Amino acid sequence: xxxxxxxxxxxxxxxxxxxxxxxxxxxxxxxxxxxxxxxxxxxxxxxxxxxxxxxxxxxxxxxxxxxxxxxxxxxxxxxxxxxxxxxxxxxxxxxxxxxxxxxxxxxxxxxxxxxxxxxxxxxxxxxxxxxxxxxxxxxxxxxxxxxxxxxxxxxxxxxxxxxxxxxxxxxxxxxxxxxxxxxxxxxxxxxxxxxxxxxxxxxxxxx
Amino acid sequence: xxxxxxxxxxxxxxxxxxxxxxxxxxxxxxxxxxxxxxxxxxxxxxxxxxxxxxxxxxxxxxxxxxxxxxxxxxxxxxxxxxxxxxxxxxxxxxxxxxxxxxxxxxxxxxxxxxxxxxxxxxxxxxxxxxxxxxxxxxxxxxxxxxxxxxxxxxxxxxxxxxxxxxxxxxxxxxxxxxxxxxxxxxxxxxxxxxxxxxxxxxxxxxxxxxxxxxxxxxxxxxxxxxxxxxxxxxxxxxxxxxxxxxxxxxxxxxxxxxxxxxxxxxxxxxxxxxxxxxxxxxxxxxxxxxxxxxxxxxxxxxxxxxxxxxxxxxxxxxxxxxxxxxxxxxxxxxxxxxxxxxxxxxxxxxxxxxxxxxxxxxxxxxxxxxxxxxxxxxxxxxxxxxxxxxxxxxxxxxxxxxxxxxxxxxxxxxxxxxxxxxxxxxxxxxxxxxxxxxxxxxxxxxxxxxxxxxxxxxxxxxxxxxxxxxxxxxxxxxxxxxxxxxxxxxxxxxxxxxxxxxxxxxxxxxxxxxxxxxxxxxxxxx
Numbered sequence: 001x002x003x004x005x006x007x008x009x010x011x012x013x014x015x016x017x018x019x020x021x022x023x024x025x026x027x028x029x030x031x032x033x034x035x036x037x038x039x040x041x042x043x044x045x046x047x048x049x050x051x052x053x054x055x056x057x058x059x060x061x062x063x064x065x066x067x068x069x070x071x072x073x074x075x076x077x078x079x080x081x082x083x084x085x086x087x088x089x090x091x092x093x094x095x096x097x098x099x100x101x102x103x104x105x106x107x108x109x110x111x112x113x114x115x116x117x118x119x120x121x122x123x124x125x126x127x128x129x130x131x132x133x134x135x136x137x138x139x140x141x142x143x144x145x146x147x148x149x150x151x152x153x154x155x156x157x158x159x160x161x162x163x164x165x166x167x168x169x170x171x172x173x174x175x176x177x178x179x180x181x182x183x184x185x186x187x188x189x190x191x192x193x194x195x196x197x198x199x200x201x202x203x204x205x206x207x
Numbered sequence: 208x209x210x211x212x213x214x215x216x217x218x219x220x221x222x223x224x225x226x227x228x229x230x231x232x233x234x235x236x237x238x239x240x241x242x243x244x245x246x247x248x249x250x251x252x253x254x255x256x257x258x259x260x261x262x263x264x265x266x267x268x269x270x271x272x273x274x275x276x277x278x279x280x281x282x283x284x285x286x287x288x289x290x291x292x293x294x295x296x297x298x299x300x301x302x303x304x305x306x307x308x309x310x311x312x313x314x315x316x317x318x319x320x321x322x323x324x325x326x327x328x329x330x331x332x333x334x335x336x337x338x339x340x341x342x343x344x345x346x347x348x349x350x351x352x353x354x355x356x357x358x359x360x361x362x363x364x365x366x367x368x369x370x371x372x373x374x375x376x377x378x379x380x381x382x383x384x385x386x387x388x389x390x391x392x393x394x395x396x397x398x399x400x401x402x403x404x405x406x407x408x409x410x411x412x413x414x415x416x417x418x419x420x421x422x423x424x425x426x427x428x429x430x431x432x433x434x435x436x437x438x439x440x441x442x443x444x445x446x447x448x449x450x451x452x453x454x455x456x457x458x459x460x461x462x463x464x465x466x467x468x469x470x471x472x473x474x475x476x477x478x479x480x481x482x483x484x485x486x487x488x489x490x491x492x493x494x495x496x497x498x499x500x501x502x503x504x505x506x507x508x509x510x511x512x513x514x515x516x517x518x519x520x521x522x523x524x525x526x527x528x529x530x531x532x533x534x535x536x537x538x539x540x541x542x543x544x545x546x547x548x549x550x551x552x553x554x555x556x557x558x559x560x561x562x563x564x565x566x567x568x569x570x571x572x573x574x575x576x577x578x579x580x581x582x583x584x585x586x587x588x589x590x591x592x593x594x595x596x597x598x599x600x601x602x603x604x605x606x607x608x609x610x611x612x613x614x615x616x617x618x619x620x621x622x623x624x625x626x627x628x629x630x631x632x633x634x635x636x637x638x639x640x641x642x643x644x645x646x647x648x649x650x651x652x653x654x655x656x657x658x659x660x661x662x663x664x665x666x667x668x669x670x671x672x673x674x675x676x677x678x679x680x681x682x683x684x685x686x687x688x689x690x691x692x693x694x695x696x697x698x699x700x701x702x703x704x705x706x707x708x709x710x711x712x713x714x715x716x717x718x719x720x721x722x723x724x725x726x727x728x729x730x731x732x733x
Contacts, residue, residue, distance in 0.1 A: 036379035041622040064370040071366075082361055091372035149379055154372035159364045170367045 011109075011121045016194040017076035019125075021069050023132050023190075023197065024102060027139060028065060028086055028157070029055045031100060034143050037088065037153045049133040068157045071168060075161060076195070079106050083160040087177050091152040096177045096204075098149070103198040107191060121193020131190035135199055138187040145185075147206045181205045376553060376568050376581070376621070378601070398644075398709065400660060400670040404701035405690070407674075408441065410434055414459065415680065415696035417592060417609065417636065418503045418517075418544040418560065422694045423472075424683035425465035429486065430692060431472055432700065433460035438474060440486060443685065451484060452491070464505035464512070473512050475502025481514050481524060495531045497522040504546040506555075513555065515543025521557055521567075538565040538580045545594040551601045554581070554620055558591030564606045566620045582623040588612040595638040595647065597663070607635025607649060615649060617664075629666045631659065636680050641706045642688035648705065650693055652678030658693055660705060672703055 011019070026048050033043050033054040038061070043054040056062060075081050081104050088098040109121035158174060167173060179202055187199040412435035414421060421433040430441045436454040441447070454460065454476065462475035470486040479498035484491050500517035507513075511533070512524045521536040521543055538557065545558030555567040557580075564587065565580035589609030597603035603626065604618045615635055617626040633651035640647045646669060648660050656679055658672040675695035682693050689707045694700050 036381040038373045039377050039621050040380050041619065041624075058371070060371045064366065064368060067368070068366045143381065148381055152373050152375060152377060155370055156365055161362050161364055163361055165362055165364070167362075167364060171364050172367055174363050174365050176363060 009122050009124055011123065011125075011192055011194065013079070013117065013119055013194055014077045016121065016192040017073045019128060019132075019192050020076055020104070020195055020197060021073040023135075024072065024084065025065060025069055026053050026055075027100075027102070027136065027199070028155075029053065030136060030139050031086065032056055032061070032155065034140055035088065035098070035146070035149055035153075037149065037155060049129050049136055051133060051136055053136070065157075067170075068159075071171070072159060075159065075165070076104065080162050080165055081159060082162070085158040085160065085177070087156045087158060088149065088153055089156070091154045096179050097153065098146070098204065099177055099179060099202040101198075101200040101202065103200065105196040105198070107194055107196055109193045119194055123191070123193040128190060128192055131188070135188045135190055139199070142185070142187075142201060146201070146203050179204050378551065378553070398669075400672075400705050401703070402670060402672055404672075404674055405704045406702040408700040408702075410694060410698050410700045413680075413694060413696070413698050415677070417590065417634075417680070418542050420462040420464070420504050420544070420681060421460065422681045422683055422692070422700070423463045423465050424685055424692060425470070425472075426468050426686050427470060428686055429465075429470075430683065430700075431463045431465065431486075432694065433463055433474075435459065438463065438472075438484075449489070451486060451489060461501045461503050462505045462514075464507055466507050467509065473505045473507065473514075475505050475514055475516075477501040479516060479518075481505065481512060483512075483526060493526070493531075495524045495526075497524065497532050497535075500542075503542055503544050504557075506546040506548055508548050508552050508555075513546060513548075515539075515546045515557060515559075517542040519543060519559065519561075521546065521555075536565075536567055536580075537578075538567070538583070539563060541590075544590060544592040545606075547594040547596060549596045549601055549604070549620070550598050553601070554596075554604075556594050556596070556604050556606070556620075558594050558606060560590040562587045562589060562591065562608070562612075564591050564594070564604075564618070566604065566618075566623075582618070582620060584616075584618060584623075584625070586616060586625060586628070587614065589634075593635045593638040593649065595640050598640055598642055599645070605638050605640070605647060607631070607638050610634040610652070615661075615666075627664065627666065629661075633657075634678070636678060637682040637693075639682050639684050639691065642684075643706050643708050646706070648682065648691055650679035650682045656695065656697075658682070658691070658703065658705075670705070672705065674701055675699065 029043075030053050032038055033040065033056070038056060038058065040054075042056055042058050044057050045052050045054050047053075056065075072081065072084065083104060084102040086100040086102075087096055088100075089096050107121075109119045111119070158177070181204055182202050183205050184200055184202045187201065189196060189198045191197070410432060414433070414435070422430065424430050424443070428443045430443055431451070432439055432441065436456070436459050438451040438453075438460055440449045440451055442449075451472070452474070457477075459477050460474055461477055462473075464473045465471070466473070471492070472484045472486050474482045474484060476482065479496065479500055479502060481495045481497070481502055482491055483493050483495070495512075498514065498516035498518055498520065502514045502516050504515035505512060510525060510527050512526055513521055514524065515521045519537065519539040519541055521538070522532055523534040523536075524531040525533045536555075536557070539559035539561050541560035543557055543559045545556070547556050548554070549556070553569050555569065557565045557567065559565075562585065564582075564584040566582040566584070568581040584606070587606065587608040589612035591606050591608055593605075593607030593615075595605045597605065602619055602621045604620055605615060606618065607615045613631050613633055613635065614628050615631050615638065616628045618624070619626050631649060631651060633653060633655065635649055636652060637650040638647060640663070645663050646660055647663050648658055650658050655671065655673055656675040656677055658679060660669040660672070661667065662669055675693065675697055677696035679693045679695045682691055684691055684706075689704060691703045691705055692700055693703065
């Protein structure tokens with residue numbers, strides 16, 4: 001009995017959160033590189049999802065992402081996140097130029113158990129990763145139609161959580177961002193069986 | 208008669224279909240479903256898309272049916288910005304939540320109506336006030352739907368220690384894709400390069416000094432050259448020669464530089480002053496001091512002249528201001544003999560007799576306030592006089608060393624790394640990048656006194672242009688980028704037509720355009 005359990009492919013809520021956070025890590029780094037926000041020299045290439053992805057090696061950026069994503073994973077595992085927004089702003093004028101939304105939708109997975117914390121999904125990891133790869137490819141392709149970010153930029157990650165979420169130390173509550181004259185394009189979605197992730201890019205139309 | 212029956216039948220069918228019989232649209236079903244359940248829960252379950260194209264500022268529209276229509280139109284327009292006609296992207300309609308938007312609109316509207324009816328019965332005066340209150344609520348509702356409705360009642364959290372902004376000197380590398388045309392490298396690698404000079408001019412008394420810059424070619428097609436104590440202007444179009452100025456015995460010209468556009472020539476002399484001359488009127492405009500020794504290098508950046516001197520300093524002069532000295536850069540201990548601004552005017556490269564190449568950053572703190580160079584490259588083993596910026600990669604700098612070094616080195620000034628180093632086997636006196644080809648030309652001294660054309664970035668030798676009988680001191684490029692003039696210590700100036708645009712390539716372009724015209728013509732006939 002136990003062996004059959006072990007061989008069965010099964011993703012828990014925690015595992016699903018790990019997969020999504022991994023996607024966010026590679027996705028955000030890829031956006032930083034593809035949109036030319038930081039100098040290309042500060043990136044190293046790695047292989048992931050069968051793609052070459054450029055990861056920032058700036059210690060400040062990596063530690064920022066590490067901190068944010070660790071907390072994100074914790075919340076995701078408790079299904080407390082509606083949406084994660086990566087906001088790209090002009091460093092001087094603070095104007096929001098672009099907003100990448102990663103929307104989280106809880107799913108029931110196999111739905112075998114009534115306890116929401118013990119949900120599992122039997123979706124194969126390779127299938128999930130293939131879906132993620134397709135999204136990552138689309139992120140790279142966005143360069144062809146997104147407007148040029150012709151200024152010094154910075155980025156921030158905003159996490160849209162439930163109302164009852166405790167604010168941890170070193171975290172702040174902020175307001176929503178608003179892009180003037182915006183256009184939204186939805187990319188592909190992927191699902192771990194427990195979370196469905198939609199990726200949407202909102203950008204400022206150049207006049 | 209039967210045909211009339213048929214017609215009336217048909218009409219009936221059409222009418223029926225239009226009004227009652229057709230299947231209920233999806234939003235209607237959804238509306239019914241949501242009405243059955245509790246309204247509040249449906250709202251929170253449905254995720255409202257963050258599509259700000261129908262923004263909260265939009266005034267509320269009176270007819271709900273119409274308003275959803277216009278929204279749908281607005282939000283589904285494909286992004287028009289497709290630079291270079293790239294991939295066509297069809298936005299996903301799932302991003303715009305029509306059902307919810309419609310539901311909220313319709314729901315609100317019916318509530319409003321019934322309210323208004325009640326109010327109307329009770330008191331006519333209150334009606335207006337009530338209506339405006341409703342308007343306000345509705346505005347709020349629309350703005351919620353439009354943007355932040357997603358997180359209704361939720362919190363938006365962010366980490367306190369923000370990610371850093373990109374460095375000030377950073378430019379988006381994608382800019383190249385949007386704007387700049389990079390020269391196409393020739394396919395075969397073997398294009399015809401004439402190896403004999405097109406023209407040879409006599410240049411008596413040309414000073415054979417490695418540390419001076421005695422020739423420049425202006426945008427108006429005039430070559431300025433200093434011969435001994437005189438400055439001559441040679442009009443490359445007409446061939447006219449004009450003498451600009453003559454110095455007294457013992458004084459001589461050390462550097463010449465044309466303003467980017469126009470007829471203003473800056474002359475650095477042996478007493479450490481920088482003179483500005485208006486060449487159309489043959490008149491000296493002003494003299495700017497600032498150095499204790501001769502000025503061997505000059506470079507313009509719009510209204511700014513930067514001069515490098517034997518005293519090791521670089522001074523920025525604002526030619527418009529009374530107090531012209533706006534900044535001093537002290538990065539060299541010996542004579543500064545090479546000065547070049549990057550094509551985007553963000554970096555100034557300086558080379559000196561102390562074997563250093565310094566790169567100064569302009570961005571952020573303004574001209575001349577930098578006390579330390581952004582990068583100090585000390586890899587050269589001899590004086591650096593030859594400096595050139597790559598026109599299609601604005602952060603790539605090429606530098607060439609003197610007799611003891613003989614290397615051409617390429618630097619990435621973004622991160623300060625050495626990209627490539629090539630031993631040219633002869634002292635490097637001057638470097639120029641071509642604008643038409645991905646090539647550069649270098650001027651050399653002993654043993655062959657040649658000009659060498661290299662392919663960049665492979666650095667394969669394309670051609671040697673020989674002819675000078677003594678070292679080549681200076682090179683300048685014509686305004687159209689096709690011709691290079693070289694000044695040798697053998698007291699000759701030679702013009703080389705080595706970067707003439709490929710006639711075949713221009714023919715091809717012409718062919719393509721004529722073909723395109725034909726096909727359009729054919730289409731119109733069909």
